[in-house]
Amino acid sequence: MADKQISLPAKLINGGIAGLIGVTCVFPIDLAKTRLQNQQNGQRMYTSMSDCLIKTIRSEGYFGMYRGAAVNLTLVTPEKAIKLAANDFFRHQLSKDGQKLTLLKEMLAGCGAGTCQVIVTTPMEMLKIQLQDAGRIAAQRKILAAQGGTQASVEAPAAPRPTATQLTRELLRSRGIAGLYKGLGATLLRDVPFSIVYFPLFANLNQLGRPASEEKSPFYVSFLAGCVAGSAAAVAVNPCDVVKTRLQSLQRGVHEDTYSGFLDCARKILRHEGPSAFLKGAYCRALVIAPLFGIAQVVYFLGIAESLLGLLQGPQA
Numbered sequence: 001m002a003d004k005q006i007s008l009p010a011k012l013i014n015g016g017i018a019g020l021i022g023v024t025c026v027f028p029i030d031l032a033k034t035r036l037q038n039q040q041n042g043q044r045m046y047t048s049m050s051d052c053l054i055k056t057i058r059s060e061g062y063f064g065m066y067r068g069a070a071v072n073l074t075l076v077t078p079e080k081a082i083k084l085a086a087n088d089f090f091r092h093q094l095s096k097d098g099q100k101l102t103l104l105k106e107m108l109a110g111c112g113a114g115t116c117q118v119i120v121t122t123p124m125e126m127l128k129i130q131l132q133d134a135g136r137i138a139a140q141r142k143i144l145a146a147q148g149g150t151q152a153s154v155e156a157p158a159a160p161r162p163t164a165t166q167l168t169r170e171l172l173r174s175r176g177i178a179g180l181y182k183g184l185g186a187t188l189l190r191d192v193p194f195s196i197v198y199f200p201l202f203a204n205l206n207q208l209g210r211p212a213s214e215e216k217s218p219f220y221v222s223f224l225a226g227c228v229a230g231s232a233a234a235v236a237v238n239p240c241d242v243v244k245t246r247l248q249s250l251q252r253g254v255h256e257d258t259y260s261g262f263l264d265c266a267r268k269i270l271r272h273e274g275p276s277a278f279l280k281g282a283y284c285r286a287l288v289i290a291p292l293f294g295i296a297q298v299v300y301f302l303g304i305a306e307s308l309l310g311l312l313q314g315p316q317a
């Protein structure tokens with residue numbers, strides 16, 4: 001996907017624009033994913049993605065589906081910047097005298113970039129998850145209170161709605177930097193294997209549609225290959241994503257398990273909810289990732305940043 005001739009600022013602008021459009025289009029599905037992954041057996045509020053979205057609109061309004069989107073909108077560009085810069089750095093280190101990278105080295109560079117990106121991704125996910133899941137917990141309390149008789153109803157005031165900034169301050173105050181980096185290990189365990197699945201799959205699928213061995217694949221082939229490879233990789237690492245979401249959620253619903261770490265969480269999920277629980281939200285995640293990758297490729301393909309930069313520089317002689 002990465003073309004050598006495109007400058008880093010142009011890549012950055014492309015990445016930022018793609019990120020902003022992407023978040024706007026698929027954030028509600030991302031919210032449904034978080035809520036579906038967090039619900040444990042017993043107190044299930046939502047039966048499916050559409051059920052979750054309908055209930056969210058009913059109780060929280062249309063903007064309720066976008067709770068936490070500000071985190072993504074603000075941080076998606078710095079996140080992309082780190083990833084692109086790291087990817088360029090590793091590719092440069094790995095390439096001998098400007099030759100084309102082998103697939104293995106491409107993968108290595110991708111994994112290295114993924115590892116650096118986690119510096120921004122982890123706190124981002126941490127904040128996003130609290131904001132996305134708050135509505136589910138509030139709704140669950142309300143239902144229990146309406147059924148009457150639980151202690152929860154006694155101390156169930158209107159749920160507080162902290163902003164991302166307030167959450168950050170509170171986390172830093174109570175737990176320091178580590179508070180923002182809860183789930184770092186789980187995030188790495190999700191994102192590094194993601195690259196390991198994505199890169200070879202994309203390369204192979206992309207190859208299938210190449211007319212002659214020397215030519216580049218046509219755009220629609222790369223586009224489809226990106227969407228398919230992205231979704232497949234997302235589903236493959238979904239078990240880690242479920243564990244990550246659970247570990248990063250600070251608030252629990254009524255009667256929900258708490259976890260002390262990655263293994264404890266994986267074990268409890270397996271024991272109390274069965275192996276299929278590791279696929280919770282997988283469908284949503286595939287639906288989030290495919291458009292994100294697709295949109296990014298279209299933005300790159302159209303060269304939106306290059307046109308913008310060209311406009312700034314004025315007509316070329």
Ligand SMILES: *[C@@H]1O[C@H](CO)[C@@H](O)[C@H](O)[C@H]1NC(C)=O
Pocket residue numbers: 022023026027030072079121124125128288292
């Ligand atoms: C929001 O950002 C997180 C962290 O990078 C990412 O995993 C998630 O897919 C993003 N969601 C959307 C809808 O872009």
